[in-house]
Amino acid sequence: MLVFVPAVLLFAAFCLSVREDRRRFQNAVLLGLTCICLSLALLWQVSHLPPLAAEVVVMAVFVLPVLGAAALGVFLVANGLTMARREGRRPANLLSLMAGAGVFVMMALVAAVGVSGSPLLDGIVVTLVMLVAYVSFLFLCFLGYAYLYGRIEVRGDVDYVVMLGSGLAGGERVPPLLASRLAKGREIYAAQRARGAAGPLLLTSGGQGPDERLPEARAMADWLRGQGVPEEHLRREERSRTTAENLAFSRELMEAECPAYRCVVVTNNxxxxxxxxxxxxxxxxxxxxxxxxxxxxxxSATIREFVAVFWEHRAVNLSICAGIAVFGALVTAGGM
Known part of the structure; x- marks a missing residue:
């Protein structure tokens, strides 16, 4: 049973990290490492399992990921075509299509290892596979933990519901994506007040872009007023241009009014x-x-979010990718 110790220790570290702060990316990585160690421990125990159980474990560890990768590739390509048809062919809308195509390219390259007869080509492919495996591991960690984080519910009373802005349609209208955030914020506001809470105040956050006729926060507040929210329950933060500024400027406003504030921030899932x-x-x-x-x-939006997270931690990620590339080059040179 010692083979399960790494998985248990990593899961304990994950639980402690989440308890300290749910908002850390290290939580996602710890969860991913826990799953890998658990899978390796189960493989180690295959020889001690009944035949049927052993087949299930091998299927889960080896066969299902391959089938899952193929299914994912089909889904991403189909989704990319849908995005291009509905949202246009801007690069950001083609991310899922490119990712799906990349899945099939990698599967073809893996299948070609050892067939070409060229140690150099095989070494390059193996190195590329290792790089993709690292990025894929981080993406799966991000995806899995983001799903778990999305299950959070509001507990207790809050003083503010902060709604992050996004671009306005036609420079002045609240588009469906932003209306979804506002509707969620109003839902939290109504639920809090229905149970007798004194607050919360609704804080709309967003400045005026170069192609917008008014600050996003003002258009958002107008939308909420149209939904029956009294003016005295609204606050506006109209300076921000990025998510970081949304949150920093909103924090300043909340601290000025209520130093011991507690809030909920609303954005799209x-x-x-x-x-x-x-x-x-x-x-x-x-x-x-x-x-x-x-x-x-x-x-496509989720892939874009992951790319942003990967780049925010670029010092670590690019160093690891460089290490993998150097390792692959040395192994390839040694095998020639």
């Missing part, structure tokens, strides 16, 4: 975990909740 990490860096006292997003929009 695909953005919730990254916004939570940003909120932690900004010193915001509150968790982040996600509002619904159109299903076809979610895959």
């Amino acid at each position: 695909f953005h919730a975990f990254r916004a939570a990490m940003t909120a932690r860096k900004a010193g915001v006292n509150g968790q982040v909740l996600g509002s619904p997003t159109a299903r076809y929009f979610w895959p």
Whole structure:
């Protein structure tokens, strides 16, 4: 049973880290490492299992990931075509299509290892596979923990519900994506007041972009007023241009009115975990909740969020990728 000790220790570290702060990316990595160690421990025990149980374990560890990768590739390509048809062919809308194509390219390269007869080509492919495996591991960690983080619910009373802005349609109208955030914020506001809470105040956060006729926070507040929210329950933060500024400037406003404030931040579900990490860096006292997003929009948006998180930790990630590349080059040179 000693083979399960690493998995148990990693899971304990994960639980402690989550208890300390749910908004850290290290939580996602610890959860991913726990799953890997558990899978390796189960493989180690295969010879001691009944035949049927051994087949199930081998299937789960080896066969299912291959089938899952193929299914994922098909889904991403189909989603990419849907995104291009509905949202246009901007690069950001083609991310899921490119990712799906990349899945099939990697599967073909893996299948070609050892067939070409060229040690150099095989070494390059193996190195590329290791790099993709590292990035894929981080992506799965991000995806899995973001899903768990999205299950958070509001507990206790809050003083503010902060709604993060996004671009306005036609420079002045609240588009569906932003309306989803506002509707979620109003839902939290109504639930808090229905149970007798004195607050919360609704804080709209967003400045005026170069192509917008008014600050996003003002358009958001107008939308909420149209939904029956009294003016005295609204606050506006109209300076910010980025998520980091949304949260930093909103924190300043909340601290000025209520130094011991507690808040909930609302954004779209695909953005919730990254916004939570940003909120932690900004010193915001509150968790982040996600509002619904159109299903076809979610895959590309999630990939975009992961790329941003990967780049935010670029010093570590690029160093590890460089180490993998050097290791692959040395192994390839040694085998020639």
